[in-house]
Each structure stands twice: as structure tokens, then as C-alpha cells.
Amino acid sequence: MEQIRPRSPEELAARLGEASAAGQRIRLEGNGSKARAGGAISEADVRISTACLDQVLIFEPKDLTMSVGAGLPFARFTELLDQHGMMVPLDPPFAAQATVGGVVAANTSGPRRRLYGTARDLVIGMKFATLEGKIVQSGGMVVKNVAGLDMAKLLIGSLGTLAAIATVNFKLIPKPQGSRTFVFEYNTASEAVAMRDRILQSALQPSAVDLCNPAAATVLGLAKWTLAIGVSGNAAVLDRYQRELGGEAIEGGFWRAVEEFGPGFLNANPEGCIVRCAVTLDQVGAAMEKLPGAVVARSANGVCYSHCQSTDQAAAAMTMGRPVMEYGPSSRTAALKMWPNKDSGFPIMQKVKRMFDPKHLLNRGRLYGDI
Numbered sequence: 001m002e003q004i005r006p007r008s009p010e011e012l013a014a015r016l017g018e019a020s021a022a023g024q025r026i027r028l029e030g031n032g033s034k035a036r037a038g039g040a041i042s043e044a045d046v047r048i049s050t051a052c053l054d055q056v057l058i059f060e061p062k063d064l065t066m067s068v069g070a071g072l073p074f075a076r077f078t079e080l081l082d083q084h085g086m087m088v089p090l091d092p093p094f095a096a097q098a099t100v101g102g103v104v105a106a107n108t109s110g111p112r113r114r115l116y117g118t119a120r121d122l123v124i125g126m127k128f129a130t131l132e133g134k135i136v137q138s139g140g141m142v143v144k145n146v147a148g149l150d151m152a153k154l155l156i157g158s159l160g161t162l163a164a165i166a167t168v169n170f171k172l173i174p175k176p177q178g179s180r181t182f183v184f185e186y187n188t189a190s191e192a193v194a195m196r197d198r199i200l201q202s203a204l205q206p207s208a209v210d211l212c213n214p215a216a217a218t219v220l221g222l223a224k225w226t227l228a229i230g231v232s233g234n235a236a237v238l239d240r241y242q243r244e245l246g247g248e249a250i251e252g253g254f255w256r257a258v259e260e261f262g263p264g265f266l267n268a269n270p271e272g273c274i275v276r277c278a279v280t281l282d283q284v285g286a287a288m289e290k291l292p293g294a295v296v297a298r299s300a301n302g303v304c305y306s307h308c309q310s311t312d313q314a315a316a317a318m319t320m321g322r323p324v325m326e327y328g329p330s331s332r333t334a335a336l337k338m339w340p341n342k343d344s345g346f347p348i349m350q351k352v353k354r355m356f357d358p359k360h361l362l363n364r365g366r367l368y369g370d371i
Contacts, residue, residue, distance in 0.1 A: 001027070002046045009127055009135050009166035012050065016164055017133020019046050019361070026361050028160040030071055030099030034106055036266060036327045038159050039338060042364035050101050050164060056080065057167060058141060064172040065124065065141050070101025070165045086172040089116045089207075091255070093262045101165040107157030110259045111208035111230060114300040116173065119156050125169035126152045131357055141169050154352060159366040162356040176232035179207075181254050182247040185224040189213070192225045193285035196299050199229065200281075204244060206231045209300035210258060211284065216294035216307070219264075220257055227299070230255060261296055262327065265307045271329040273314040275306045279321035287320050311336065324368070339368035346370075 006012040019026050027044035031051055035041075053069035054076075060066070061084055068077060075096050081087050091110025092103045104126075109118045116122070125139025138152035155165055186192045192211055199206065208230030217226040231241045242249065262274050279287045279302045288295050291306040292313045298304075304321070308314040314325055318340055325338035332338075353360075353371050 001044060004046060004048045005052045006048070006050070007052045009053070009129060012048070012053065012164055012166055013129035013133050013135045015048060016129050016131050019048070020131035020133070020359070023359065024361065025364060028164055028363050030102035030105075031073070031097050033094040033097035033099075033102060034108075034327075036330060036332075037106055038326075038367055039365045039369040040328070040332050040334060040336075041366055042334070044364070048164065050166070051099060053101075053166060054099075058169075059084075060141065061086070061172075063141070064174070065169060066172055067125075067141060067167055067169045068100055069167055070099060070104075072100045074098045074100055074103050081172065082175070085175050087175050088122055088170050089173060090119060090122065091259050093259055095259065100168055104156055104168055105158060105160050105165055111210050111228075111255055111298065113298060114209055115205065115207040120153055122170055122173075123152060123156060123168060124171050126155065126165055127167040128152070128155055128163040128165050130163045131361065135166065136163070139169060160363045161353060161366050161371050162362065177234045178238055179230065179232040180238050180241065180249050181251075182229040182231070182241070182245050183222065183250050183254075184227045184229075184247050185217075185222065186227070187224060189225050189285040189289050192227045193299070195227055196284075199245070200300060202244070204231075204241065206241075206300075208255065209298070211288065211297045211299035213288050213291075213295040216261065216296050219261065219294060220254070228254065228258070258296065261294075262305065262307070265294070266327055269307075269309060271310060271331065273308045273311060273325050273329055274327040275308060275314050275317035275323055276326040277304045277306065277317065277321040277323045278302055279304060283321065291320060292316050334365060334369045337368075339370060342370070 004015050006015055024045035027047045029049055051071040053071035055069045058067040077100055089112040091112050092108040104119050107119050127135055127137050129135055184195055206229045210228045212226045214224055217223055281302050284299050287304055294307040296305050306317040
């Protein structure tokens, strides 16, 4: 398979146009860190990586905006922002290997989505290259500028099935003065959910509210049903959290371990799966009691991640809420049903795919083989 690593958005667009004109099937990726995400990619004729598009293009600290190449490693992006007291708090898994474009294309996020949202809330613009060999500018570098931003939002979560993200513009968040993590352990899920409800109904605004079942808590060095609360702010705010929450404040890399829980599981289990189930907030406790394997939930968002040892175990998880097998086994094929319940928007997704990629050349098999 031909390997192509363009060094500019223009070269990326030209290479996509050439491959499309020749009818070549294209595998599009950054660093390939999420090879098990979505459906299995079908055989391709050419492989195009955006990894060389790794420059910082524009940094406007006073405007709280930054534009970077899609190939910039997300870990390096985070380190650069940290040096300037800024952050883009997406907390994606695979952060050490993933590129900025890959994080956006997969729409991955982590514990702090409760307060800061996902890529759709932090991306204010992008440039992307189409199969026609053109570069499209969507959105801009001003936080309140929404002109054409919906085009960029189409690519967020598209897993490279529509076009190639070349650059991404972010709105930046100033880093808080400090942060703290509180952990509460319970014998039952209902006790943990009751504490979660008390926090959500209060004036407190924690950045993360994650719930782990005992199997997941054990991996994190804890036990029982564990409710983890991440908070941030100045010293007075942190002291108030301490007074009102009580509980044990822990130090160290707890949240990094939570962010990388899925990658660690996949590395240890080549035939394992991760099923993501979306449920209502009042269903979180019951869903976590029924979901198999180690389960980590964004319990203030209703998103539960069930880490299953096999596809048989995953089948049980796929009966809960609105499920999708976010990561499949290494040996998965197109026959494995990873996206069982499509909503009324699915025909529109298919229409958008035909508009961008009428010959179905880009990342065949991605988005569970249905797009």
C-alpha cells in the first residue's frame, strides 16, 4: 500500500484529489492510535497520514484562541497550552499517541466533559481537504464567529469518512489556580448515585463526576462502588468543596488513569470490546448494576463505558440504553454488528456521506460499516 504523509494542507488536498480521480480506496488517519475504534477499515490502495501537519499556526493568548495542524500530537498540544496557563480540557484517551485531528475526528472526550463539553463546544473552526482536491475553511479564529462552523461540526466524530481535517482552531480555557479530587466509596450503586444527586442539586459545579463499579475501581487501586469528584478553582473555592463534600481528597495521577482506562484495557485484551451506553441520569445506577465487566461512567452525563472481555459479553451490554460498540476486538470483521440502534437522523448521515464521498473511497468500514 502506498504511504503518503503530506506536509501542508495544500499537498493533503492535492493527494486526496489525485487518489479520488484514480478511484483509489483511501485509508485516512493521524497516528493510527484508535485502530480498533468504529468498524474495521476495509482494504485500501493508499494510506494518507496527517501526522506531518504538526505546526502551531496561530496563537492569540489575549483572544483565548489557537490554531494548530491536525497532526500535532495531543500530548504536545496540552504541554504547550500548560506553559501559557491555558487548556483545552477534552481529556481524550490515547492522549500520548493521538493527534489533535484524530481526537476531533473521533470526538473523544474524558471526565471533564461534564463542565467543559466535547469537541463541538471547544472547536471554533477548521480547514479540511476534500476528495475534489479543494481546501474548505469553516468557522474562524473568533469565539463568537459561527459562519460556516456547521461544516466543521460535520467532521467532528466522522472518523475520517467525509474529508481530511488539516487544521483546527480552538477556544482556550484559562487554567484554574488549583484542583482537587475527592473519592467516596459505597457498598451499593444506589448509595453512590444518591451522593451524586446531592452534589448535582447543590450550588457546587465540579468539573468531573465519574462513577466506577467495583471491577473498575479495583483497577484504579480502590474498591467498592466509587464516586470520584474532580473540582477546580482558587483556594477559597477548593476549601468550600472540602467543607461541603467532606470525603477523602487524593493526590497523584488519578484522572490520567481514568482517561487511559480504556486504552489500558484494550492493550491487555486483544479480543476485548468497549461498549458505550447512553442512559438518562436516573438510569445510571441501574444500568451500571447490569452492565458486564469493568464499568466507568460519566455519571453526570449519563454515558457508561462497559469494558467487555468478549463479543458475547458485549452483546449483553448492547441491550442497555442507546449502545454502540465504540472499540471492537482486533479480529473484528464487517459482520460484527457494532451499531445496532440507529435513530431517525441516519438517512441524513448517509446523504451527507454521498455528498462528500459519492464513491465511498474514504475509510471504508469506519463508522461501523454503515456510512
